Amino acid sequence: MNTNATTMTKIKPRKNWLVMFIHKLGSPPWFYNFSGKLIPWLWATFAALTIWGLYLGLYVAPADYQQGESVRIMYLHVPAAWMSMMIYGLMAVMSFIALVWRIRMMEILMMSSAPIGAAFTIIALASGSLWGRPTWGTYWVWDARLTSELVLLFLYLGVIGLHNAIDEPRKAARAACLLALVGAVNLPIIHYSVKWWNTLHQGSSISLTGGSSIDTSMLWPLLIMAVAAKFYYGANLLTRARIKLLEQDMRKGWVKNVVKEQTS
Amino acid sequence: MTIEASIDAGGAASTGIEAGAGSMNKAFFALLRRDLLLAFRRRTELLFPVIFLLVVISLFPLGIGPSPQLLARIAPGVIWIAALLATVISLDGLFRSDFEDGTLEQFVLSGHPLTLIALAKIVAHWLVAGLPLVLLSPLLAIWMNLPLDSLGVMIVTLALGTPILSLIGSIGVGLTISLKRGGQLLSLLVFPLYVPILIIATAAVMAASDGLPYTAFLGLLVAGLITSLTLAPFAAAAALKISLS
Numbered sequence: 001m002n003t004n005a006t007t008m009t010k011i012k013p014r015k016n017w018l019v020m021f022i023h024k025l026g027s028p029p030w031f032y033n034f035s036g037k038l039i040p041w042l043w044a045t046f047a048a049l050t051i052w053g054l055y056l057g058l059y060v061a062p063a064d065y066q067q068g069e070s071v072r073i074m075y076l077h078v079p080a081a082w083m084s085m086m087i088y089g090l091m092a093v094m095s096f097i098a099l100v101w102r103i104r105m106m107e108i109l110m111m112s113s114a115p116i117g118a119a120f121t122i123i124a125l126a127s128g129s130l131w132g133r134p135t136w137g138t139y140w141v142w143d144a145r146l147t148s149e150l151v152l153l154f155l156y157l158g159v160i161g162l163h164n165a166i167d168e169p170r171k172a173a174r175a176a177c178l179l180a181l182v183g184a185v186n187l188p189i190i191h192y193s194v195k196w197w198n199t200l201h202q203g204s205s206i207s208l209t210g211g212s213s214i215d216t217s218m219l220w221p222l223l224i225m226a227v228a229a230k231f232y233y234g235a236n237l238l239t240r241a242r243i244k245l246l247e248q249d250m251r252k253g254w255v256k257n258v259v260k261e262q263t264s
Numbered sequence: 265m266t267i268e269a270s271i272d273a274g275g276a277a278s279t280g281i282e283a284g285a286g287s288m289n290k291a292f293f294a295l296l297r298r299d300l301l302l303a304f305r306r307r308t309e310l311l312f313p314v315i316f317l318l319v320v321i322s323l324f325p326l327g328i329g330p331s332p333q334l335l336a337r338i339a340p341g342v343i344w345i346a347a348l349l350a351t352v353i354s355l356d357g358l359f360r361s362d363f364e365d366g367t368l369e370q371f372v373l374s375g376h377p378l379t380l381i382a383l384a385k386i387v388a389h390w391l392v393a394g395l396p397l398v399l400l401s402p403l404l405a406i407w408m409n410l411p412l413d414s415l416g417v418m419i420v421t422l423a424l425g426t427p428i429l430s431l432i433g434s435i436g437v438g439l440t441i442s443l444k445r446g447g448q449l450l451s452l453l454v455f456p457l458y459v460p461i462l463i464i465a466t467a468a469v470m471a472a473s474d475g476l477p478y479t480a481f482l483g484l485l486v487a488g489l490i491t492s493l494t495l496a497p498f499a500a501a502a503a504l505k506i507s508l509s
Contacts, residue, residue, distance in 0.1 A: 099502075154456040161452055165443050174506045175439045179453060182435055182499055186457050193460035197467065 029254040035238040042235035049228035057221030073131040079229040081124035087117035092184030095177035107173035112240035118156035144198035299388035339408035340469035354393035378501035394426035414472035421465040424485040431496035438503025
């Protein structure tokens with residue numbers, strides 16, 4: 001017993017602080033406390049960046065010489081589309097970690113990401129079709145990017161649907177993780193086959209961006225909004241994960257302590 | 265003979281599976297034989313996907329109109345989409361009865377790799393549900409007024425593509441098997457994954473009917489078949505393990 005304790009103290013300082021930090025994040029009470037401290041900052045940064053980005057995008061930046069005022073939809077549309085893809089990629093990484101090392105926090109984070117990713121996909125599709133009406137003259141074109149974004153939405157809905165259909169939380173999360181991984185393997189194939197299908201069937205369709213020559217007065221608001229979207233994801237993700245954690249651990253000691261602390 | 269065979273089939277192929285020490289090949293073929301035998305014991309069920317396919321295809325001319333040119337134009341897409349639907353409908357039975365009567369758990373306990381067992385069941389599923397679609401495709405092509413030159417390509421794409429459908433579908437079935445109404449969810453899970461196959465297969469047939477080279481598309485289908493044959497059984501086995509836990 002005693003020797004054990006001494007060896008423990010000897011080993012501990014050797015560990016890298018980052019490794020220790022990640023180990024600690026796997027513990028539900030520690031994660032709960034840490035994310036609780038982080039969330040207000042994430043929301044605040046998100047709000048500040050959004051206000052700044054929207055101010056630059058809606059007032060400072062000029063209207064496009066071809067697209068007119070409707071170009072401003074881009075400041076919402078492009079960050080949402082980027083997020084929709086980034087979140088699916090992150091979900092695949094989280095799923096891999098969750099399945100291989102069986103870390104419950106990763107399962108929770110992965111399942112908390114899915115609705116946010118799906119929402120960003122819907123925002124990207126809806127804002128894209130609203131933009132398409134004045135620019136292309138139609139709400140929907142079977143453009144390669146629109147089509148693969150739509151398939152991505154179906155993949156998100158599949159993961160969410162499977163998770164909600166299984167009652168036992170751990171089993172539901174593991175099944176959803178496996179499906180997300182299978183989807184991630186398929187996603188590049190889907191993307192390229194759709195892209196190539198589009199060129200095959202439609203000839204040259206209208207390209208979404210007017211080339212890479214974007215003016216800096218338009219680039220800045222776009223980048224700021226993109227960073228703001230990432231903070232939104234972080235804040236929303238941690239908020240959701242905390243709620244999920246409380247639900248799952250309802251009967252555990254640490255949750256009772258949390259409730260006691262907050263009510264007293 | 266029939267009674268003996270059906271007992272053998274019902275009793276989880278007692279010779280091959282439970283031998284344990286026997287070779288993996290033996291277990292694979294014993295399971296394949298058992299699944300085929302069980303399928304042929306229920307011949308009406310065997311015909312459901314085929315009849316479904318015929319009914320769906322016959323709805324298209326009724327809905328769109330009998331114009332031969334229009335039908336010829338949409339024929340590859342229509343036949344392939346009907347094949348996707350027929351596959352998904354038959355997929356639900358892939359592991360269902362074995363899961364419900366506990367045979368699947370016995371397979372896991374048998375000591376043989378679950379990947380091998382999944383593969384045997386997928387092969388059996390394709391022979392029962394996929395192959396009839398391939399054999400039926402000439403009739404469908406005539407109904408849809410598909411040019412006879414591209415009929416050969418149509419058959420080849422179906423022969424290469426339907427095994428991929430069974431393989432990828434088995435992952436979805438493995439994930440939804442423990443659910444009471446898994447079938448509806450299954451279609452949501454697997455249809456997005458079927459998108460590339462649909463695109464490549466129909467592109468091959470369309471290229472053939474336009475007189476364009478199509479071998480590259482067939483090459484892509486072969487690549488898809490090899491990839492899914494090597495990866496999908498592992499994913500299906502992992503899915504089954506999650507569902508059985």
